[in-house]
Amino acid sequence: xxxxxxxxxxxxxxxxxxxxxxxxxxxxxxxxxxxxxxxxxxxxxxxxxxxxxxxxxxxxxxxxxxxxxxxxxxxxxxxxxxxxxxxxxxxxxxxxxxxxxxxxxxxxxxxxxxxxxxxxxxxxxxxxxxxxxxxxxxxxxxxxxxxxxxxxxxxxxxxxxxxxxxxxxxxxxxxxxxxxxxxxxxxxxxxxxxxxxxxxxxxxxxxxxxxxxxxxxxxxxxxxxxxxxxxxxxxxxxxxxxxxxxx
Numbered sequence: 001x002x003x004x005x006x007x008x009x010x011x012x013x014x015x016x017x018x019x020x021x022x023x024x025x026x027x028x029x030x031x032x033x034x035x036x037x038x039x040x041x042x043x044x045x046x047x048x049x050x051x052x053x054x055x056x057x058x059x060x061x062x063x064x065x066x067x068x069x070x071x072x073x074x075x076x077x078x079x080x081x082x083x084x085x086x087x088x089x090x091x092x093x094x095x096x097x098x099x100x101x102x103x104x105x106x107x108x109x110x111x112x113x114x115x116x117x118x119x120x121x122x123x124x125x126x127x128x129x130x131x132x133x134x135x136x137x138x139x140x141x142x143x144x145x146x147x148x149x150x151x152x153x154x155x156x157x158x159x160x161x162x163x164x165x166x167x168x169x170x171x172x173x174x175x176x177x178x179x180x181x182x183x184x185x186x187x188x189x190x191x192x193x194x195x196x197x198x199x200x201x202x203x204x205x206x207x208x209x210x211x212x213x214x215x216x217x218x219x220x221x222x223x224x225x226x227x228x229x230x231x232x233x234x235x236x237x238x239x240x241x242x243x244x245x246x247x
Contacts, residue, residue, distance in 0.1 A: 001033075001243070002244075003031060003035075003147060003149065003206065003242055004031040004033070004034040004223070004241035005034070005037075005115070005149040005151075005205075005206055006025075006026075006035070006036055006037070006204075006235070006237070006239035006240075007037040007038050007150075007204060007236075007237035007239075008036055008037070008039065008237075009191070009235040009236045010039070010070075018234050019047065019051070021230045022051060022234040023051055023055050024230070025223055025234055026051060026055045029223050029241050033079065034077075034239075035074075035113065035115035036073065036076070037115070038151075039062060039074045041070055041072055046072065046074060048062045048074030048076065052076050057076040058077075059076070059081060060074065060077075061100075061102065062074040065088070066088050066094075073086075073099070073115045073150075075102050075113070075115060077102070077104065079104045081102045081104055082102075083102065084101070085100065086099070086101070087100070087132065087133065087136050090136060093128075096129050096132035098116055098117055098119070098129045098132075099115060099116045099117075099133045100115050101113065101115070102115075106246060109143070109144045109145055109215075111144075111146075112141060112142060112143040112147070113149065114146070114148050116133060116149070116151070118130070118151065118153045118160070120153040123154065123158070126152070126153060127160055127163065130163055133148075134167060144211050147206065147208055148164070148206075148207040148209075149205065149240075150204070151203055151237065155201050156205075168209055170208050171207055172206045175217035176219065176220050178220065181221075181225075182200030182201055183240060184203050184238075185200050185238060186201075187200055188225075189225075189233055189238075191233065191235075203237070204238070206240050214246065215245070216245040217244060217245075218243040218245050219243040220242045221240075222238040223238065223241055
């Protein structure tokens with residue numbers, strides 16, 4: 001089972017060319033499920049539905065932020081969803097409007113996949129958001145396989161990474177020998193040349209918790225890091241994908 005996460009950058013820069021490039025990358029990686037962040041919405045729907053139609057994904061769910069309805073979080077999937085929900089459907093503070101979730105069945109197991117986009121301005125807000133999401137998941141939601149993914153807007157030496165590690169969330173990159181690659185690539189991504197980031201950083205993560213021993217991580221890689229036939233890099237972030245072997 002291949003799961004991916006991708007911040008597609010809700011910005012007008014080369015918008016149509018980038019959407020075409022995003023569709024090419026989504027088709028190329030051919031994930032079973034992909035979580036999207038910074039998904040633009042409009043009166044007729046969202047860009048996630050446009051991407052799903054262009055790439056042949058039969059299942060698409062989009063949640064707009066209640067406090068900023070021109071953007072939201074989305075999932076595209078080849079597998080039907082058993083349930084869909086957003087953290088803001090609970091009684092949480094507005095600053096914690098940062099996560100949506102789907103569940104589905106794969107093999108003989110139930111999977112829960114949570115899509116997160118944390119605050120980029122403040123580490124203390126990110127820490128509160130991570131606590132809120134963990135509290136949300138602890139309320140009878142956890143399945144035998146849990147995946148947490150998205151744009152965490154922080155690096156693996158951060159407090160939020162340590163908090164998640166302490167809660168037994170495992171970074172999928174720890175299961176493979178390859179050196180993890182940056183997803184914010186200030187050296188090669190043209191959209192980041194004027195950013196205040198000083199070095200390449202890995203802000204986009206996929207983490208797993210599993211009570212089922214027959215799930216293995218086979219391969220982890222980034223995508224969206226090359227110019228497509230539209231001659232543009234699709235986003236200011238690179239995406240991350242992981243191949244799970246389900247025995």
